[in-house]
Amino acid sequence: MARKPGRRRGIGAIALLVLGVALIGGPIAFMLSSFTATHQSGDSMRPTVMPGDLILLRKDPTEVRRGDVVIYDSGEWGMQGPILGRVVAVGGDRISYALGNATLTLNGQPLDEPYVNGAPGDGGVPFDVEVPKDRVFILGDNRGNAADSRFHQDTNKGTLPESAVTGVEEGQGSPISMGFGLALFAGICLLPVAVGLGISARVVRRRKPVPAAVRP
Numbered sequence: 001m002a003r004k005p006g007r008r009r010g011i012g013a014i015a016l017l018v019l020g021v022a023l024i025g026g027p028i029a030f031m032l033s034s035f036t037a038t039h040q041s042g043d044s045m046r047p048t049v050m051p052g053d054l055i056l057l058r059k060d061p062t063e064v065r066r067g068d069v070v071i072y073d074s075g076e077w078g079m080q081g082p083i084l085g086r087v088v089a090v091g092g093d094r095i096s097y098a099l100g101n102a103t104l105t106l107n108g109q110p111l112d113e114p115y116v117n118g119a120p121g122d123g124g125v126p127f128d129v130e131v132p133k134d135r136v137f138i139l140g141d142n143r144g145n146a147a148d149s150r151f152h153q154d155t156n157k158g159t160l161p162e163s164a165v166t167g168v169e170e171g172q173g174s175p176i177s178m179g180f181g182l183a184l185f186a187g188i189c190l191l192p193v194a195v196g197l198g199i200s201a202r203v204v205r206r207r208k209p210v211p212a213a214v215r216p
Contacts, residue, residue, distance in 0.1 A: 016193055035059060036167060038071065038082075044140035044147070045069070045084050046117050055084070057167030064136055064162050066090055066106075069169040072138060076160055077152045085148055086115070087165075089129070089137040096128040097121050117142040125150040127158065135159040 036057050040049045048069065049055060057071055064070065068087045074080075089095035089106060096105045097120070103110040104120050113120050122144035129149075131137050137159050140146025149158035 017191065017195075021191075035170065038167075040084055042084075042145075044142050044145060045086070046142040046145075048086075048115050048141045049084060056170045058170050059167050061165060061168040064090065064165050064168065066093070070138070070165045071167040071169075072160060073164045073166060074160070076164065077155060079147070082166065083147075085138040085140050085146070087136045088113075088139050089131045091131055091133040091135055091162075093131045093137070094129070095131065095137050097126055098128075099124065099126050115141050118144055123150060127153060129153070129157045129159065131159050132156070134162050136162055136165065 036059050038055055038057065040051055040053045040055060043051050055069075055071075061068075061070075064087055066087055066089065069084065070087055071082045071084050074083050088104065088111070094105075094107055095111075099121070101121060102119075104113065105111060111120070116122075120143060123146070127150055129137055135156065137149045137157075139148045139150065149160070152158045
């Protein structure tokens with residue numbers, strides 16, 4: 001049985017179309033279920049996150065690490081609304097600052113904080129905290145204008161439970177972000193190729209066969 005003209009092109013077009021849709025739809029569905037986006041309204045994280053910046057956050061993180069930029073529930077401090085901050089110490093760490101020091105001290109060593117706006121001790125609040133297990137100590141990068149762990153030392157030494165962290169920032173250069181970006185780009189590129197193959201297959205199918213020359 002003879003194959004219809006353009007059949008292979010048609011099959012190829014359908015395969016590329018399905019693959020392209022999967023590469024676009026898969027990452028989008030995962031992003032919607034696992035990530036959330038929010039705008040920063042204050043300047044407590046300046047200059048890392050400026051007012052009005054859109055931040056991509058991984059929801060319900062299984063691990064919170066030192067240096068993570070997080071959004072957290074400050075209800076334990078009697079405050080309202082989620083707040084953006086940076087985890088500077090986790091369970092088992094000792095974090096401290098004495099007035100006049102150039103840096104914070106983490107586990108007996110100076111803490112390098114290139115992200116801080118101004119001096120690490122801006123705000124003038126000394127502290128010396130041993131962070132309990134499964135809790136975190138959170139500060140804003142803009143130390144002179146951040147209502148963070150330093151101002152709530154009368155409540156669990158200013159620490160919050162890890163469960164209070166509801167999202168961790170997923171930077172644009174992270175492997176997940178780059179992987180999703182590549183998948184979306186590949187899917188978008190495949191769609192016009194699939195459409196082109198489909199049109200080509202349809203044209204071939206509609207083309208009338210040229211009658212064979214009759215020999216005398």
